[in-house]
Amino acid sequence: MTDSIRTLLENKNFSKLVCGAGNEDTDSVKKLVYIYAKAGWKIFDISARGEILSAAKEGLELAEVKDAHICVSIGIKGDPHISKAEVNNSVCIKCGNCAKNCPNGAIYPQNIYPKNIYPIIDDKKCIGCGICTKKCPVNAIKMYEKDIDVKKILPELINGGAEILELHVTGNDENDLEKKWQIINECRPLFASICIDRENFGNKDMVSRISKLLETRNDYTTIIQADGIPMSGSKDDYKTTLQAAATAEIIQNANLPAYLVVSGGTNSKTAELCKLCNIYPNGIAIGSWARKIVRPIISKTDFWENTESQMEAVKIAKELLSKNFD
Numbered sequence: 251m252t253d254s255i256r257t258l259l260e261n262k263n264f265s266k267l268v269c270g271a272g273n274e275d276t277d278s279v280k281k282l283v284y285i286y287a288k289a290g291w292k293i294f295d296i297s298a299r300g301e302i303l304s305a306a307k308e309g310l311e312l313a314e315v316k317d318a319h320i321c322v323s324i325g326i327k328g329d330p331h332i333s334k335a336e337v338n339n340s341v342c343i344k345c346g347n348c349a350k351n352c353p354n355g356a357i358y359p360q361n362i363y364p365k366n367i368y369p370i371i372d373d374k375k376c377i378g379c380g381i382c383t384k385k386c387p388v389n390a391i392k393m394y395e396k397d398i399d400v401k402k403i404l405p406e407l408i409n410g411g412a413e414i415l416e417l418h419v420t421g422n423d424e425n426d427l428e429k430k431w432q433i434i435n436e437c438r439p440l441f442a443s444i445c446i447d448r449e450n451f452g453n454k455d456m457v458s459r460i461s462k463l464l465e466t467r468n469d470y471t472t473i474i475q476a477d478g479i480p481m482s483g484s485k486d487d488y489k490t491t492l493q494a495a496a497t498a499e500i501i502q503n504a505n506l507p508a509y510l511v512v513s514g515g516t517n518s519k520t521a522e523l524c525k526l527c528n529i530y531p532n533g534i535a536i537g538s539w540a541r542k543i544v545r546p547i548i549s550k551t552d553f554w555e556n557t558e559s560q561m562e563a564v565k566i567a568k569e570l571l572s573k574n575f576d
Contacts, residue, residue: 255319255413255441258292259473259509264533265575266293266511267540269306271323271331271418272396273297273354274374276305281548282541283309285560287318289567295321295416295535298403303410321414321443322407324400326430328421330480331445333378333393339368341390348382348391353484353538355545357382379481379538400430404437416443416475419459420450435466442467447477447514448497456497457504469507475535476501478514483538486517495523498531511535521574534574543570 258264267286269279274297283294283306294310296302303320310318325331335356337348348369349357356375359367371382373396383391404415415434419427434442444463448456460474478494498512512520513535520534547563550556 254317255293259532262530262532263575264293264509264511265291265571266295266321266513266533266535267291268295268513268535268537269297269302270354270377270537270541271295271297271325272334272377274299274302275372276301278375278548280305280309280312281553282544284313285544285548285563286540286567287313287315288564290571291567292317293319293321293414293533293535295323295537298322298324298398298400298407300403300406300410303407303412307411319414320412321416322404322412323416323418323445324398324404324430325418326421327395327397327423327426329418330378330380330393330420331418332395332397333380334373334376334396335371335378335380335382335391335393337369337371338390338392341388342368343388343390344368345387347385347387351381351385353377353379353381353481353542355549377481400433404433408437408439413440414443414473415439416445416473418445418477419463420445420447420477420480422450431463431466441471441473443473443475443511444508445475445477445513447480448493448500449480453500456500457506460501460504460506460508464506464508467508470509472508473511473532474501474506474508475511475513476531478512478516480514481538482515483517483536483540484542486519486539488519488523490515491517491520491523494520495527495529498524499527499529502529502531509533513537518570518573521576536570536574540567540570
């Protein structure tokens with residue numbers, strides 16, 4: 251298994267679907283993994299929950315794919331990937347902006363206005379992107395952290411078949427960072443992954459944080475995921491993926507003994523932009539855009555009975571794969 255993942259990285263063919271570190275919706279994860287596995291994607295990034303791992307494995311089994319790999323993601327305190335949204339009904343004006351703009355369909359009802367109903371947020375579908383907070387005109391939505399007992403859960407997930415453990419390290423809680431990184435190393439995953447963006451760091455600080463974490467790892471047993479702007483891939487244009495390429499360039503220039511994967515605003519333009527900028531990552535991870543382009547199909551109530559819809563979704567996923575991994 252190690253050689254298989256390493257081969258994907260060495261051949262710059264590490265195609266990763268991000269189901270969402272905060273996505274606890276078993277139904278959507280199962281469908282996403284099924285579609286993208288049938289389309290030829292090899293790595294599946296999921297939330298650190300036993301039921302989500304089971305859903306991902308079910309998706310792989312239904313797709314009859316045996317050479318795919320599962321990455322489990324966790325975050326340190328202060329990182330948006332462990333955040334959830336909640337509504338303060340005493341402030342909410344029931345305008346419906348949050349539901350209309352939620353990229354993961356986590357806010358109900360989908361059309362609040364003019365029903366005069368308070369929105370309800372499904373925390374299993376909420377991925378912590380914070381878009382709803384930005385779209386709310388009266389600041390009625392706040393984010394809270396939903397952490398897990400990683401010392402208990404991660405060994406169980408490794409034993410259950412997860413091969414990569416990823417830590418999202420955007421946040422200023424150094425104690426939580428050290429604790430969770432130590433636990434990941436103690437679990438001895440086939441590969442560890444560090445996901446980082448520049449929101450809270452200058453370029454030198456970002457490289458310094460990565461370098462410090464790499465001191466506890468053997469060379470090239472770690473993946474650095476350059477997260478341009480986390481959970482921002484809502485459009486398929488160059489501007490959306492620009493920061494992903496820029497962050498990757500900084501890490502590439504640091505010449506660290508680790509593999510480089512691009513994420514955060516990634517879409518069908520990412521590989522092309524990287525090539526134009528002489529950036530050569532070992533892989534590309536796509537989340538928001540990959541989920542968005544198949545959401546209308548996986549939302550159908552007859553998805554599992556409708557083979558035509560399934561094949562339509564697989565075709566879409568194959569096209570995205572071919573644009574980034576030719």
